[in-house]
Amino acid sequence: MKKAKRLTALLLALAMVFAMTACGDTADTPSASQAPTPSQSAGPEESQTPAASADGVVAPITPEELGSGSVKWTETKMSDGWVQVTNEGGETLGYSADSGVSLIQVDGYAFKDLDRDGVLDGYEDWRNDDETRAMDLASQMSVDEMTPLFTHGGWASFGYSIEEGSDDYVYIQNGGRGGVTRSAASSGNTSMAISWVNALQSLCESSGNWGIPATISADPANISNTIDQLSLGATFDTDTAFDLGVKTSRMYRSVGITMLLGPQTDLVTTPILARATGDYTEDPALNRDLTDAYISGLQSTWAEDGTDLGWGEDSLYAIVKHYAGAGAAEGGRNDHFDGGRFDVFPNNNYEAHLIAYFDAAFNLTRSITKASGVMPNYAAAYSTDGSLGAQVGGAYSEYKMGMLLDTGYQGFILTDWQITEDGGAGSYTVEDLTVAERFAALYKNGIHQVGGTTNLEGAAEGFELVEDELGEDEALSILRNAVYHFVLSQMQVGLYENAYVTSDYAFNTVWNNDTDAYALELQKKSVIMLKNSDNTISQSDGTKKTVYIPYQFNTGSAASSSAEATPASWEPAMDLTAVGEYFNVVTDTVGDPSGSDADGNPVYTENDVVRAGAADLAGCDMVLVPMSSPITDSSLTDEGIWTPPSIQYEAYTAKTARRESIGGTVSTEIINDGYGTKSQDVKENRSYYGNTAARSSSYGDLEMLQYVESAVPGSCKVVVLMDAKNPMVWSEVEPLADAILLYYGTSMSSGWFFDETLLSIASGEAEPSGLLNLQQPASMEAVEAQAEDTPRDMECYVDADGNTYDFAFGLNWSGVINDERVQKYNVEPLTKVENIEFYYANEK
Incomplete structure (x- = not known):
């Protein structure tokens, strides 16, 4: 009954949208909360555009002869092959001369005739607000044109062109317009990204009846070596988060990406969480404030003087995830798989996991874009009494999606990946449904687009099931509502004006010396000094200290279907050239390989290193030991036994x-x-x-530390550089170290953290300022004793200096940090949402 009521409410809201649009009043249209003024597309004051009819369609305008009268536009052929059109006091347009799209002129201004019908349609008129334009387009499309827009796949053709007959070519020709890529934002790919994006958008412009552009999404949330989310969390700095959002949006937009599948705001309320690397923190207040600041910077276009211009050419549409409760995974298991099927809430603390959404992402305080998009989570929120709804994934949950509708959320809803496909990442909660039935369930539950699929047949068949069940009118309203929200997300970032990008701007914006310098400063802010016995690390007096950098043995790897075999090797633990910029260096030597492979070729063995001698080590001030934190995920063996998660090195x-x-x-x-x-x-x-x-896969790092601690004299201080993925048990490491620097350098885009960052701090040239955004457990028993859904409820590790590795702890040269950040956030954790009236499923 509740589902039927919410569906009726959704349809009534859509009907009201049409009525409001017909009256020329868009203040209460879907996503009105996202519109800054009328919108970034508001045109010159003297221009008058017709109001929409009752069905949402704006009456078309007959254009004047192109180039006649008082012409207020000029055209320029860009070096990257597309055409730029500049309107005096109006929008700048871009189109491909090869796409079949031409210009039309009204009131002296230029517009793109995207549907090639010779008149200016409401959605083509950049003087209309985004909501009116999106409604105009959605109201005119046929069912066959709309169902493909219910999918959001993965772009598979990355290169300099889109080959005819390729998967992407076929997807676009058949109406698909959404896809994710990581290639466009990767180092070394900028030139190719520009060519590929422009080819993709030209193909979209020439395909179909409406000239709908492509939405290119990306994941993860850092580019050009800027810090990712756990690192940003360690800064405790919302101004840094805001500035990073502003710069991140510009960088992604420069290579054609308009949607970020993030940020990920799951509370890391269990230290064994398999997906912790993508989150900010376990603290709800810090999580809320960083989410608000980052998305505000990301979504608005900001003038040089700091004026918030709302949606515009620099805007990156945020899809905040994973709504909601994904940080409370039982056993910390990865919810991409059936092992992570359940999020659990032993302390009934589900509400705390909603704070980042309803008190931040959906109610931005720094940006007039107001609300972001949202991605529901994979796992089911487990309850025995039905208080958290049915045991299905977030996108299928009537309770979770109903709460969005009940509380007035009107943004874009994009599911996580592959939840409709048999064997897909999140279809494990709806195994009993067919693919078409899964699509149908998502239509009815208010979803706007399904991630990770290009299954256009499934989307069409799912709509037919909805139509059979609810009737043509209701089904069509649901579909138009979904298309409206997708098209609106494109309108808001300006894709219908100009979806094309330029090489010059891209190379000046990403992966260059300026972005490296910016990334370096951000990285320095994120490093946490956990231990500094006897001022092992102190402000530099300008003289170089001498460090020992040991060599590490890499066992190599066998060949696989996706990679060639790599031979065993000996390599220094850090880049010796980089270390030499800050220190005098002592290291080991490696002889000739003493082993052989099956073909008789020489290979290195563990015996082929000659360690630095006692005399060399006696002259060292410190030894730097890079390590990776231990994390072993809980999994199900072939024998049906669940193995424990572990965040210690030993078994x-x-x-x-x-x-x-x-x-x-x-x-x-x-x-x-x-x-x-x-x-x-x-x-x-x-x-x-x-x-x-079993022992952690990074157990060799502990062995290296044990060797180093036993080999160096007492005058040589042991400095651990810990690349952390999760909290960890420090009893194996801390007693062997004089100083510990913790940083979050391992994420989906691994390898982005500079050696220079760590060396500048270890040498005393840069002062550490990071704070623990995650509690560090006293033991694995302490991990087992804490509740998965509750922040900051764990017994924390106490080191030899008497410091407790608790939330908001960190050291600088003067000792324990106790600044305004610590005082603001090191208080009782939040548990209640402020901006909505929270309820459990069995309360309504």
């Missing part, structure tokens, strides 16, 4: 874990109780109690 046996998991699939089994057969519900037990996780 771990879960002797204090729950004997029975909170989450578990309930199935019906037929049993014989001696009196006959009967059916009985049986709940799956996903507990890993008593089972053992």
Whole structure:
């Protein structure tokens, strides 16, 4: 009944949109909260445009002869092949001369005739506000033209052109317009990205009846070596977050990307969370403020004087994720797989996981764009009493999606990837449905676009099921609403004016010396000094210290279907040239390889290094030991046994874990109780109690530290450089180190953290200022004792200097940091949402 009521409410809201548009009043249209003024497309004052009709269509305008009268536009052929049109006091346009699109002129201004019908349609008129234009377009499209827009795939053709017959070519020709890529934003790909983006947009412009551009999305959230989310969390600095958002949007836009599949705002309320590297923190208030600041910088276009211009040419549409509760994964398991099927809330603390959405992303305080898009999560929020809704993924959850509608959210809703496909990343919660039935369920649940699929047939068949169930009118309203929101997201970032990019701007904006300098300063802000016994690291007096950099053995790898075999090797733990800029260097030597492979070719073995001698080490001030934090994910073995997660290097046996998991699939089994057969519900037990996780894959780093600590004299201080992915158990590392620098350098875009960042701090040239955004556990037993849904509830590690590695802890040259950041955030964690009236599913 509640679902029917919400569906009715959705349809009534859409009907009101048409009515408001017909009256020329768009203040209450969908996503009106996202529109700054009328919008960035408001035209010159003297221009008058017709109001929309009751069905949302704006009456077309008959143009004047091109070039006649008082011409207020000029054309320029750009070096990257497309044509730029500059309107005096109006929008700058871009189009491809090869696409079949031409210009039309009204009131002396130029407009693109995207549908090639010779008149100026409402959606082509950049003087109209975005909402009116989006409604005009959505209201005119046929079902066959709209259902492909319910999909958002992955662009597979990255290169200098789009080959006819390629997957992307076929997808576009058949009406698809959404796709994700990481290639366009990668180092060394800028020239290719410009060519590919322009070819893709030209193809879109020439395909179909409406000239709809492509939305190119990207993931992850950092580009040009700027810091990612955990690193940004460690700065505790909302001004830095805002500035990073502004610059990130410009960088992504310069290579043609208009939508960020992020930021990821899951609260890391369990330290074993497999996907922690993509988040900010475990603290709801810090998470809220960073989310607000970053998205505000990202979505608005900002004038040089700091004026908020709202949606515009520098705007990057944010899809905040994963709504909601993905940080409370039982066992910390990755919800891309069935192992991560359940988020659990043992302290009934689900509401805390909504704060970043309803108190930040959907109610921005720094930007007049107001609200971002949203991506529902994969996993089911587990409850035994139905308080968190049905045991299905976020996009299928009536409770989660209903809360968006009930509280007035009107932004764009894009699902996570592959949730409609058999065997897809998140279809494990709806295994009993066909692909078409999954699409149908998403249509009815208010979803606007399905991520990770180009299954146009499934989208069409799903709509037919909705039509059979609800009737043509209701089904069509649902579909138009979805298309409206997608088209609106494109309108807001200016794609219908100009979807093309230039090489000069791109090379001046990404992957250059200026962005390297900016990234370096950001990285320095994110490094956390956890330990500094006897001022091992102090402000430099200008003289170079001497450091020992040991060599590390790499065992190599066997060939696979995606990579060639790599031979074993010995390599210095850090770039010796980079280290030499800051220190005098002592290191090991490597002899000739003493082993051989199956073909008799020489290969290195673990015996081929000659370690630095005692005399050399006696002259060293410190030894730098780069390490990667340990993380072993919980998994199901072929024998059906759940192994424990672990964040220590040594093997771990879960002797204090729950004997029975909170989450578990309930199935019906037929049993014989001696009196006959009967059916009985049986709940799956996903507990890993008593089972053992093997040594961490990074155990060799601990062995290196143990060797170094035993080899160097007491006068040579041991400095650990910890590349962290999660919190970790420090009892294996801290006693062997005189100083510890923690940084978050491992993410989806691994390898972006500069050695120079760490060396500048270790040498005393730059002062560390980062703070712990994640508690560090006293032991694995402390990990097991904390609740998955509750922030900052863990017993924390205490080091030899008496410092507790708790939230908001960090050191600088003077000692423990206690500045305004610490005082603001090191308070009782938030648990309640302010901007909505929260309710459980069984309360309404």
